[in-house]
Amino acid sequence: MAVQGNEKADSHLESLRGIVQGPLSGWNAVFYLDPYLEAHVLEYVRGLLASRNTSQVLVDLGSDGALWSQEQPTELLRGAYMIHLVVFQEDPRLFFEAVSLQWNPQYLLFFSVSDETRKDLLVDETFKSIERLLLVEKTYLVNSTSKPKSGLYTSFPFEERVIKQIGSWGDARFASKEDLFVDRFESFRGYEFQLGTWFDDFPYLHQSKTKPEGYGDGVEVEMLDAMAKVLDYKYNVTTEPPDLKWGAFENGSWTGMLGMVHRKEKNFTVNYFVITGERVEAFDASVSYWMEGFGMSMLSPPPLPKWRGAYYPFTSSVWLYLAITFVVVLIIMSIQDTLQPEPFLGGVGSAWPYLLRAMFNSSIPRLPKAQWQRLFVGSWWLYCFIVTTAYTANLIAFLTIPVFPERIQTVEQSYGFVDHELATSVSMYDYGEFVPGALKTSQDPYYRALGDKLDLLPTYDGSVYPMLEGTHAYIESYSYNRILIFVDYEADNSYMLREQLYPGHLCWYFQKNTAWKYKFDRGIRRLVESGLIAHWIKDMDHSAEWV
Numbered sequence: 131m132a133v134q135g136n137e138k139a140d141s142h143l144e145s146l147r148g149i150v151q152g153p154l155s156g157w158n159a160v161f162y163l164d165p166y167l168e169a170h171v172l173e174y175v176r177g178l179l180a181s182r183n184t185s186q187v188l189v190d191l192g193s194d195g196a197l198w199s200q201e202q203p204t205e206l207l208r209g210a211y212m213i214h215l216v217v218f219q220e221d222p223r224l225f226f227e228a229v230s231l232q233w234n235p236q237y238l239l240f241f242s243v244s245d246e247t248r249k250d251l252l253v254d255e256t257f258k259s260i261e262r263l264l265l266v267e268k269t270y271l272v273n274s275t276s277k278p279k280s281g282l283y284t285s286f287p288f289e290e291r292v293i294k295q296i297g298s299w300g301d302a303r304f305a306s307k308e309d310l311f312v313d314r315f316e317s318f319r320g321y322e323f324q325l326g327t328w329f330d331d332f333p334y335l336h337q338s339k340t341k342p343e344g345y346g347d348g349v350e351v352e353m354l355d356a357m358a359k360v361l362d363y364k365y366n367v368t369t370e371p372p373d374l375k376w377g378a379f380e381n382g383s384w385t386g387m388l389g390m391v392h393r394k395e396k397n398f399t400v401n402y403f404v405i406t407g408e409r410v411e412a413f414d415a416s417v418s419y420w421m422e423g424f425g426m427s428m429l430s431p432p433p434l435p436k437w438r439g440a441y442y443p444f445t446s447s448v449w450l451y452l453a454i455t456f457v458v459v460l461i462i463m464s465i466q467d468t469l470q471p472e473p474f475l476g477g478v479g480s481a482w483p484y485l486l487r488a489m490f491n492s493s494i495p496r497l498p499k500a501q502w503q504r505l506f507v508g509s510w511w512l513y514c515f516i517v518t519t520a521y522t523a524n525l526i527a528f529l530t531i532p533v534f535p536e537r538i539q540t541v542e543q544s545y546g547f548v549d550h551e552l553a554t555s556v557s558m559y560d561y562g563e564f565v566p567g568a569l570k571t572s573q574d575p576y577y578r579a580l581g582d583k584l585d586l587l588p589t590y591d592g593s594v595y596p597m598l599e600g601t602h603a604y605i606e607s608y609s610y611n612r613i614l615i616f617v618d619y620e621a622d623n624s625y626m627l628r629e630q631l632y633p634g635h636l637c638w639y640f641q642k643n644t645a646w647k648y649k650f651d652r653g654i655r656r657l658v659e660s661g662l663i664a665h666w667i668k669d670m671d672h673s674a675e676w677v
Contacts, residue, residue, distance in 0.1 A: 424485030
């Protein structure tokens, strides 16, 4: 009987060789070996590993999973960099239940040498975050005395029959890694995702003006609806988070919409969130679909006094050149006058009023007698005629149309302006964004100074009205800021700085190690590459639907 058992094991182990040297050949791998493997099985596996010419890591399932995972680089623990293959006799869950959250391979293959079925591994919570999951175990066509086949099983979480056999090893269709690790999330089968959202995010997500209360509209809804047609899912949104916070890490926990996702109350969130290192550590970020930062709006500076229009037709440099030209001409005229047998003007005291008459477009009472001096005065008169004509034309324009000081466009630039410096303070609605903390701890002295001036206020009205009174600048996400100030508050006498604070890539945030996130990544990429995201944002900017 022992020999027969070994023959069964050997025939099953040949399937392992076929898999490793077939569809998985050329791939780097992490091999997890059960310390309870029988001696001949362990020897067979070691011989198989010795024949591989790719990088591989051996892990003892009897060791401490937490300690092992803490010492490994991210490239080994996560993603599609390596194939993770578990060869086991006894239940391997104890090791994997202890590993850190950073452990989340894209490809995980369980190879069981036990005579007992281990299909429950495919639906265990420990492995629900794996994108491609496969179990290979012995199956008997007739009875336990027949030659075993190596059955290939996987789970389809969104289907009624969760566990399915996709075939037996030896089938010609398992020629590549993609054939072996089938897509477990080809369709979501009408599943309803729960989203942590807030209908206070123009133009991305807001209450629809044409639908009942609780129905959203905006760019995010367009994206969700477009992908739902392909991936076959439904979704349920929330109008606001319970704590009325956007989402930040405070006092050891996440608040707002991110908190709902982190506590696994919601599957993901789609509001305005940029990719940050702190968030990526705690959540799975989707691919970016747009880039935007936080904008600052402030009142436009008042027009300059009318009397200042007298010198505004010319720039400072032109006035300087005119003064220098007048002095040079005065010196030449005075020298010419002294060289005359009979002086024409009688010195500098008479020469400068004579020359200045042409500057004010006044007639010259008399001309010099010398022909060459007449040519000089005529040239001066023609020069002054051109200058005064240009000045008069510009003066009429400046007296007709109000003249405004140059607007500041960057935070750094504001500290060098004389006519219009940045408002004494800045205000922002306190809804749990990262911007206030980032400004106060910024390495940039201008941003840090801005953080020192920042007043966090509990309502939108309380934070916007100081800007309307001219005492503050207002900070908010760029698109929402523009809509809020120019549409809701109708502040036509305001403008936004060209510089955006902390511009970043917008994304959706999912629960950490979400196995099916890649389906949304693919959908978002297609929407971006097709130009639909830019089209929807442009439409929202020019639409009055949310006014």
